[in-house]
Amino acid sequence: GPAIPQRNQDAVCAKYSRxxxxxxxxxxxxxxxxxxxxxxxxxxxxxCQHCSTNVINKMDxxxxxxxxxxxxxx
Numbered sequence: 001g002p003a004i005p006q007r008n009q010d011a012v013c014a015k016y017s018r019x020x021x022x023x024x025x026x027x028x029x030x031x032x033x034x035x036x037x038x039x040x041x042x043x044x045x046x047x048c049q050h051c052s053t054n055v056i057n058k059m060d061x062x063x064x065x066x067x068x069x070x071x072x073x074x
Contacts, residue, residue: 006066007059017044024055 004019005012017040021033025047034043048056 004062007063014040017041020044020059021047024051024059 005016007013007016007020009016018033021027021040021044025033027033034040038046
């Protein structure tokens, strides 16, 4: 399948935020992921303020994988 986007790329910020919410925020309905008037980025930023250190570490590790791949190409 498609790769998870990098969090440091502005062009895919909304996609990254949406995917991280889908993966790490408990939800049953799509409306649980964000409020009707929120952007994906706003909902993700709010989630990050309240999620566990374990979740933050997992998201950080996903970013590290991207950085390692990029440095191996250079």
